[in-house]
Amino acid sequence: MVQPRPTWTPKGTEKGGKGKGKKGKFGKALRRISDNVLLTMAWETNTACADFTHERFGSIQMGDDVADIDIDQIVTYIDQQLGQQQFIVLITAGPPCPDFSRMKKSPKGADGDSGWMFKHMIDVEYNLRLRFQGKPFETVIENVVPHPSLRDHLLEMTEPLCVQPIVLDASDGGLAHRKRLWWTSIDWQDVENKLARNTPWSTSWKTDDDWPRLHNPVAVDLQAPLQRKGFSLPACLQQGNKLFHCLTTPSKERTGRPTSPANRSRQMSPSTTQRWQDDHHRYPPWQYEEQFLVQWPDGTSSTAPTELREQLQGLPVGYTEKLAGGDNTQRDVALGNAWHLPTAIWIIFLVLLGTADATIPRSPHESALDKVVNLWTATRVPFRATASTRHVLYRELSDGFPLMGKLTPGVNWHVRQANRVDEHWEFMLDEILAEVKLGRMNGPFKASSWWPKPAVATSHPGADVLLDLPRDDPFIAMAFSIEQTGSDGKTKIRRGEDWRRSGHNATCIMHDQPFHHTAAHFVFLGLTFLERSRATSLRVWGHDHDGAYRQLPLHDPRQAYVLLLTPFGRTLWSHNVLLLGSAASVWSYNRFGDVLVACSRTLVLSPALHYVDDYGSMEDEVSAESSFRAFEDYDGSHLPKRNIEYRVS
Structure with missing residues (x-):
């Protein structure tokens, strides 16, 4: 829960689910765009992640598993803690994804060992929404882009959310792939209008494998330059024209993981196969390709260390060093399950932007410029305008803006298209x-x-x-x-x-x-x-x-x-x-x-x-x-x- 602001007011209830580490990344994303979180409630099966997020964000651990969630307990606890304060309920969830993954030949979806949790999370969201009728209520749910055979199954299962999922990819940040589906309560027309009025950004869409994909315009600016902590960067990142692979979790089994159907069609060199075997199959075999390995001063190579994985997820070096007492395997598990921070910031920002006018009236003394400054400052993204553009804007702010004739072009705006005759x-x-x-x-x-x-x-x-x-x-x-x-x-x-x-x-x-x-x-x-x-x-x-x-x-x-x-x-x-x-x-x-x-x-x-x-x-x-x-x-x-x-x- 977050205390209202004159501009826009994020407040949220947070749910982690069984996706280890996801709630921590959400908490960081929320605090990058709002410092007035009233209450954070979490459910996490991984004790190390639960302790870490409690220490970082003060989250209240409500239980080990959302499978045992108690709706009445949640509502009672919020009433006791917040009383009559204004707040927005923000539900976030990252249900387990293995039973929907394209890495499997025939994933079982909601009938799998953990896939049923997705349906359970939808039921939880629906019941909480009913209990908080009359309160602003926002939802953010994330999962993998599913196996093609499960597309219709997933859409039917998530139909009670009454929203169509969209794709966001960490590749917009220019470093690594991480394509994910997001279900949100965003009213896109309203948010697009608010972006146009209050920010230098706009929504840009394209189609990705028949899914609507939203571009993240802040990803590059939020991605800090990579630091080398005693290693040299992988060749793919040094070349600048290739992206790092999507981060995955290390295998839980000591014998490693078998080759997935998705990997069998990928040709691997003998040296790649040998490195995979030497590392006991901890990661999918293609992650051992030369282009993805870091080099150490002693001439050895390895898969990406924890410090590089943190940066590829948009985090500063050492962010997770206190998780599980610094155990790198536990840290890598959390990072492999986590949300990409710049992506989470963008989607949470859009969700909270949509609540701006609905939460509390704006101050009559707040200027349009104040609104823009507050929004830009909240996400810490610089406004990259040329010197000539800044001069024109300064002159118009001083002398006034024209309402007729040729208008001044915006920065990085799309070229306006005239109405076209429909082909049909x-x-x-x-x-x-x-x-x-x-x-x-x-x-x-x-x-x-x-x-x-x-x-x-x-x-x-x-x-x-x-x-x-x-x-x-x-x-x-x-x-x-x-x-x-x-x-x-x-x-x-x-x-x-x-x-x-x-x-x-x-x-x-x-x-x-x-x-x-x-x-x-x-x-x-x-x-x-x-x-x-x-x-x-x-x-x-x-x-x-x-x-x-x-x-x-x-x-x-x-x-x-x-x-x-x-x-x-x-x-x-x-x-x-x-x-x-x-x-x-x-x-x-x-x-x-x-x-x-x-x-x-x-x-x-x-x-x-x-x-x-x-x-x-x-x-x-x-x-x-x-x-x-x-x-x-x-x-x-x-x-x-x-x-x-x-x-x-």
């Missing part, structure tokens, strides 16, 4: 024209009087004349295409509307979230039927609600205009029904779906379940067919038949 504009236009014919949409409309350019009509009959706008101040969002892979494996295009950037979604106030039936509910339903007769075969059936949102009316069409850019100009349309892209559509349709399944159970005795617009059930073979048909007849909302059925013994 024709598909989207045809879809809109079809909606107009069905009465679900209206248009095309003339542009508002304040538009710099006029809107255009189309060449299609019935949409070739511009209609007058009912009002001159419609709320407008941009149309964009969404490419998806259908159940047939073919690419399909959908039209979405960017209600996030338009600001529509930000106006919605929701105090709950839709409830969705998952595979677990289907299994429970099937087991219920089996309790009546173990000899009965089960059958699964399903319906997909065609154009689900488009079946329901909206209240005020003025709130739902859409702008579609075409090669011949801008076209303006309005909706009469719910649309894809609106948060309110999700909430509204799910309420409708809840009623639909509730009525199906009472009116036609069909035990239907639903996940948004997908409806289905698992029943005994005797009743499944009639239930499927009864739900189809009862609904009458243009549900296409999709009888997905298979027998379950």
Whole structure:
């Protein structure tokens, strides 16, 4: 827990899990961007790491293992310690990763020896969130980028977090690889706006193996120059054009570790193999390649010593020297499990930045310059501007900033791109024209009087004349295409509307979230039927609600205009029904779906379940067919038949 500040206010509850050393790295990251931590609570199975973090950060060891976590105990303890103080609950977790690792041929995921801990951590986070309703509550969970076979499994398992994971890699610091997945409660639009207003940084995204990857712009500045403590740096770091391997933990077994499937395809020289064998297989064999070894004055070589591992993780030399009485093996275990400090600082900074305006009102006497200085000082990252840029900024701070004409370029800003016509504009236009014919949409409309350019009509009959706008101040969002892979494996295009950037979604106030039936509910339903007769075969059936949102009316069409850019100009349309892209559509349709399944159970005795617009059930073979048909007849909302059925013994 952290005491509020006038700028932004981090406060946190900290959870380490079974990942040895991770809670210590989180504590250091938090204190690099905030010195007003009120209370740190930790769970750690490694006694040496627990003692180390308590000595470093004063963390309260609540238990040896989060498997035995007591939610009531946590809430009671926080109430006793903090009383009525304002605070933000910050949950951090690094669940064990071996059962998700790409280093294994067939990792078992949540069914593995330690993989179940990930699911347990999600349950803990959910229960704590419920207990702290009304308090700012933030989450940061980290794990490895999973084995490709576990991608869908991991996404489904983490669905209760209601966030999509992103990739961050320590390689942004220019020294070592450490690619990890992060689940956070960050509202990216809000944080991007705050970064633009208050800092010299921005978010930069790309795709990495189909995962969204966020660039860390502060990693290089937070990474201190490497120090040589009696050894020469590995060749890969001396060359400057290669990165060091991702740090791993030494083997727990005296016999070392076997060659993993990921290593068998990697060609190793005889000398590399010999060094690996001589060191009793303590690390994966490729870590013994010449390029990764340090050289000692006596002419010998070795894998990276603890002092180099500390620096590659962004820590100062000797930071862990008091851990386990200075035992280097224990220190290397902690460092191999730890978060990369510059990465942790960046992600924690973004999480806490998102809480800035929500925590306490800003002081009316705090200037914009004060905000910037406070934020820069907090992360200790210099603002690298040229002399000419500093001169222009100084002049504008003294004389004032222009509001019209050519504006001064920013430092390292991306070049602004004009609005581009979507490559699937024709598909989207045809879809809109079809909606107009069905009465679900209206248009095309003339542009508002304040538009710099006029809107255009189309060449299609019935949409070739511009209609007058009912009002001159419609709320407008941009149309964009969404490419998806259908159940047939073919690419399909959908039209979405960017209600996030338009600001529509930000106006919605929701105090709950839709409830969705998952595979677990289907299994429970099937087991219920089996309790009546173990000899009965089960059958699964399903319906997909065609154009689900488009079946329901909206209240005020003025709130739902859409702008579609075409090669011949801008076209303006309005909706009469719910649309894809609106948060309110999700909430509204799910309420409708809840009623639909509730009525199906009472009116036609069909035990239907639903996940948004997908409806289905698992029943005994005797009743499944009639239930499927009864739900189809009862609904009458243009549900296409999709009888997905298979027998379950």
